[in-house]
Amino acid sequence: MPAKDLITDAQNTWCPGCGNFTIQFALRNAIKDLITSGVPRENIVLVTGIGCHAKMGDYLAVNSFYSIHGRTIPVATGIKLANPDLTVICCAGDGDTYAEGLDHLIFAAKRNVDITVIIHNNRVYGLTTGQYTPTSPLGYRGRSTPGGTPEEPFNPLSLMLASGAGFIARSTSRKMPHLAGIIGQALRHKGFAFVDVLQICATYFNMSELYDRQGYELSGHDPADFQAACRKADEWDYNGDSPIPFGVFYLEEKTCFEDRFVRYPPFSGSREEQIREYLEKKR
């Protein structure tokens, strides 16, 4: 299948220079590779939230569920439980997932539901015009915090490590091949896969210079070593100017949520007969 067949003819409305283009390109290629490796296209479902990232649902020609703000993960969990044969991908934003829907992210990691969550972390609300998010640096001046945000950001990688995620990675929209590789690995991981993508917002928060200057790719890191993963996650606190590692921080194969549920064949018996049996016991 030519890669262009995975793009719809919906008009693209991202700003010129938006980091989402890189993520779209990387995700499209990763999906194309999945299809080439034998996953039928119709078995792929993309779930998006609300925000600039979410337009991915319009732009990629795969099954999609364009959800509401913060609510990609519960939808994806329902789809995966309903049909574990589907490959379910969430594209979600930082405001979307780290603010509005944080509870779902933690629970998806806790449950190890076999979905891939890609966070378009531009550390700013784009569509609502530039307010701070949970990963904006302290003092960030947006229209809701003209004097600078009074909160320190949290570190989503540390949060995911504490929550039991089995695949934790970070990449950036500034490193196209690296990002494509990480998304590909995440999609192949059996279990909950979390990818924080430091994405630049060309209009409201363009951190290209910081990510280019301080970013480096992990090497010699053992992703099976939880303590080492914690140390690497701590290297940059989403606030300061320290080196920013990219790559797979942590990797662990665990039993998936959906595998703990009984997979029933389609109900073949008579429902009325089963109901009669139940009623008999209540007599």
Added chain:
Amino acid sequence: MNDISVLTGGRAGDGINSAGLLVAHLFNQMGYQTYIYFDYPSLIKGGHNFTITRAAEQKIGAHRDRCDYLLALSQDTLDLHRDLIHDDTVVLYDSGRVHGKGLGIPVEEILKAEGASAVMGNTCIIGAFAKAAGIPFEVVETVLRRQVPKDPEKNLVIARKGYDAVREQKVIPRAGHTCCPLLTGNEAIGLGLLHGGLDAFVAYPMTPTSNLLHFLAGVAGQFALTVVHPENEIAVMLMALGFSYAGKKTAVGTSGGGFCLMTEGFSFSGSSEVPVVVVMGQRTGPSTGLPTYTGQTDLNFVLHAGQGEFPRLIVAPGDAEQAYVWSSIALSLAWKCQVPAVILCDKTLCEGTYSLDETVIAVPGTGEPGSPGDSGPYQRYAITDDGISPLRYPPSRDGVIKVNSYTHDEAGITTERADMTVLMTEKRQRKALSLKRETGSLECVKTFGKRDSPTAILCWGSTLPVCREVAEQRGFSVIQPVVLSPFPEESLKAALAGKQNVVAVEENADGQLRMLCSQHGIAVHNHIGKIDGRPFSVESLDARVKEVL
């Protein structure tokens, strides 16, 4: 006509709910129709729990303000219900815990002598009740063997000791009914959903629908049902939409507070046309209110829940039979018309126990969705005459399936075009008409009692049985819209034609059904509300009806 009420009371943890149910089963075996009202505070141990088990020869679904037998496992049971006790009331109590007039049974000693656990105290006093009521011990044996899953033999020994501890007092004669299944409203709703083809149930525990979650989790294996209890009601609703998108008929269960959290997803269901059924069990509000008590205060809420305009199905069953039938219908119609549906119930219905009349639970068929013609690539929101687009689930080789919370085009791609916004709104309006046609073909307004009476009691939901009973006594008719959205204006107007006094009975303060009627040009002459969290008893409603005549 025999009409007997047995009040069983004790502390939470004494097994009062099971005791009330066992008493009902004794009556069931004796050929009676039964109903249980269960009253309990929001705590785990201690407090005062009681059940009123009522048995009568006619069909019933309400309790009475009297008590013919009082079974007290706590002092409170005796002290707090003095108003229900009359000269002929037979009082049986645990003499180790309770002081008063009546027949004391040394429950603790009996349990101790048999090495039985404290919770078997309820079996002991039920044994004593059976003897006092002249119920043969074989009946007790049948009931305990059938209904007590844990150590029935030991329970039988304890029951026998209780039986032998007292003498016959007021004998209950046998009645003529055959044994019925005794079901809670929650079970009836669950079985109805299963009948309709339920594949998945998602819920966060909340009184009064927690027991629906427990029931469905318990029978999941027999019905190939997936049951999930997620982190909160927001997740519940969205997870349900995920299940639905992937082809599973799905319902959620909650109460008002949980439904508040679900409303954004509810509107999403309306916009995306991904169906879901919400079992909405009302309790006394606003806010946390009285968590374990009842009310009918959320009709306006469910009618208007969710931003924007979209069709929704709301059904309000009034008893166990309607709960079964209309839960099945709600699920079928939600999928046929691709709309969200609400089964609006309350604590009274959910946690009340009813003798189920199996002769009236045939579910009318709602038919299959029309099969679409093959024309071009699949479009999730294809414009059709009836507003209903062909429904496909992934994986589908017919084309990609895109659902969307934004205003979308036929393919499900976001649009902000004015013309497409109009087309999609009109599509939803046509769908609302299709839904109305579907409900219109069903008996969505019920009439009971004396049809030609100039006085009609108008009610919805769980007050149906108590209204029927009062209307029966007074020679009135009862008119009950079971479907509240789309509002069955024409059928209700027809049912009310010629009525000179329409008395709305609702367990709320504002008169929500009355207001809804007035929006549709239907006159309600009198309104009887109830605002204390307790359901109407037959006597209390009758007294209120008398006031407005």
